[in-house]
Amino acid sequence: MSRMKKSCRGFAWIAVTIAVVSFRIVSIADEVAFVSAVERFARHDQIDQVEAGRLLITELSCTKCHRSDDAMLVSKGGPSLRNSGRRLNPSWVRDYVADPSRVHPGTTMPDVLGELTSQQRETVAGNIAAFLANQQQDFPDIKATGAVPVPFEFWNRGNVEAGRTLYHSVGCVACHEPAADFEVTGSARSAVDLMIDQLDAAELEDLGLSAAARPVPSVPHSNLAAKYTVRGLTFFLLDPDRDRPGGRMPNLKLTAVEAADLASYLMNRQAVESDSVNNQDASGDAEAGRKAFERFGCIACHQVDGLPNDLAASDTPILTELRRETFAGCLQEEYSKGPAYLLDDFQRGAIVSALASIATQTPVATADKLQHRLMQLNCYACHVRDELGGVGRRRKDYFHSVGEIDLGDEGRLPPPLTGAGRKIKPAWFAKILAGNNADIRPHMTIRMPKFHADQVADLPIWIAGVDGRRKLPYTVAVDSKPPSNEVIEAGRELMDIGCIQCHSFDGFSMPGVVGVELSGVAGRVNRDWFTAFLHDPSSLKSRTRMPNFFADGKTQNTELLGGDPDRQIAAMWAYLQGVPKHSLPQKIQQARSQTYELVPDDRPILLRTFMDIAGTHAIAVGNPQGVHYAFDAEQVRLADGWRGKFLDAQGTWFIRFAPPANPLGTESIEFPAGNVFVEIDSKADANSCDFTATAAQHRFGGYRVDPDGVPTFLYRVGSIAIEEEIVALKDGSLQRTWRFQPDPDSSHRIAFSPLAGRTVKQIGGNRFVSDKGLTVQIDRLPAGAATITAEQDQTSDDQQRVVYLIDITSATKLEVNYSW
Known part of the structure; x- marks a missing residue:
């Protein structure tokens, strides 16, 4: 593979894409700059070169220097460094600035000192580290509640084993490499996964299963024990947005104790590697470091106290003015007049293809904007949409239902996003993404994270617009008047036929039941999707365990509402609209009020x-x-x-x-x-x-x-x-x-x-x-x-x-x- 350093004037940041941890660096594309969707999909022709190039432009923050008005090309940028003196170890900062790709293989951080000699590089890196060591913004004060205690100096009280369990259960391993020595008990495997084990490469290709069989590349990471202070890593895990407002690491909604446990595990598990980090105390001239931080363009991507978060770009061409017929300017292989990224020919070619497409100013379809954003945020690490992405086959064993109850894949893996805009109401989708009391799957150990508002604000409208055009086999006329008490009572009675066996209602359920909460469902999903799903669950959700209570258009209860399936489904909807205002299903009521034996x-x-x-x-x-x-x-x-x-x-x-x-x-x-x-x-x-x-x-x-x-x-x-x-x-x-x-x-x-x-x-x-x-x-x-x-x-x-x-x-x- 051809390797080169690509330079681009003004590109710089100190620490990028800090997520949880990969305990071993997986060799992806010879350890060039790592962008998840490019490595997983573009290199295998699952997305085209233009989309791969657009992703590289945003994830490498090209538009921080080469300005663009295209909202689709907003750069990720780098983390805020206003608290770097308390979060990061100066020796790591010095070594990382001096040689980013050696200290963090796969980083999207450029080499900003390419024009310097080795001696000059060492001096300037030490000065920048000294300057950043003086960035001493206070950590936030974490308040305890009655339900969520916050022990004194909780960051020093982490439990390694508890953190180890968290790392391998709440979803970290969807993006990051599991620990090689972690023993996991696998859940029952799906028929497709069992079949894949028996097929060779040619057979997988013929059946269209190559992508499902392919190992998912892990987001690489630097040595966290060398990089962070314990308190710094704990607070980052607790609230990634605070330090990285444009980053891709989501908030896993950890408590203070959980963040401390996870940080303790990560710090304990990753010993400092002497061949990648020099642990001698960093020393340098902080004032000279401040000037270097500005001179080498670090202010383009980073926020620090005392300097503007901007780069005077009068001599830098805007994005649409860049040459796109060859690897010119900052895409030249030997270009050394500015910061340099480690890219290969595939990545450079993708960027050139994207630049050519951008220059045509062709409007981008909403479906393409949606896929682009989902790839930026690596949503495909957990979710399948239109047969693209999903939890890697070798990682599924880390996803469980609480109590190890066998509910199949849908009881332990994140739900698919195929047709999600037809199913989920935009307001509820927004609550899910914001982490606003939208957890309806307590039976899963994995957590749905929350994201920075700016990154996901458009997603609910986009996905509703894209999927709204997908036709459903059943449509529902809008009710002209409120449902009668008779209809609501019929809906409540229908709950006892099958719903209570798998679902809870306002937190109440039958013994041993673990499933999606049904109270509030009318505020979460669209009624026509609900109707179509009850008529034929498997047509909308492949391999679901949801039974079909209305098979062949017939109901199991021929007495209620004349045995009309449409009227019965409408009654169920009417009842669920009012839970918990309406009475609980009769069998649950009996269990609560009559006897507990x-x-x-x-x-x-x-x-x-x-x-x-x-x-x-x-x-x-x-x-x-x-x-x-x-x-x-x-x-x-x-x-x-x-x-x-x-x-x-x-x-x-x-x-x-x-x-x-x-x-x-x-x-x-x-x-x-x-x-x-x-x-x-x-x-x-x-x-x-x-x-x-x-x-x-x-x-x-x-x-x-x-x-x-x-x-x-x-x-x-x-x-x-x-x-x-x-x-x-x-x-x-x-x-x-x-x-x-x-x-x-x-x-x-x-x-x-x-x-x-x-x-x-x-x-x-x-x-x-x-x-x-x-x-x-x-x-x-x-x-x-x-x-x-x-x-x-x-x-x-x-x-x-x-x-x-x-x-x-x-x-x-x-x-x-x-x-x-």
């Missing part, structure tokens, strides 16, 4: 709650057979079982600081602490196995529910994937079935301990009983293969333990029956 009459009931034994990540399962249990999803173990009544859900549903939920039944049993399995090496014996939860390092992966309502828990033990099903039997016992799926082409040995207690006795074959009266019958293992081990710690409740050593070479099934 959960009674599993005909199928199991699942409730995520807090319990004394199963802990804060308890999954309680009530069974019609009258024998129930609680699974601890944190320590990945069956915690306790009981017979009789199941649970009282009042505290879980309605009391914010309720005590732990306790079983209502009797005949309870506490299962042994620790895990049932641990992966061991081939030389380990039964007495050396450690089954404590911390030692076993199990990783919970959620659960799925079969058509009968029976859950299967998904987790891993070391490198082995395990599915566990617990079934209540009519005789009051529990049958646990494990299915093992080891990594292919390898064998594994596990230690299996189905029972432990102060004493454990063998009462025939593979049948054992503990001192608590818990009895196990193990199937599918040879009799006499067990060892009863003795614990040396006399204070332990589990001094004796039944242990089997099992070699797992292929898919394996194991069954155990528990009775008490």
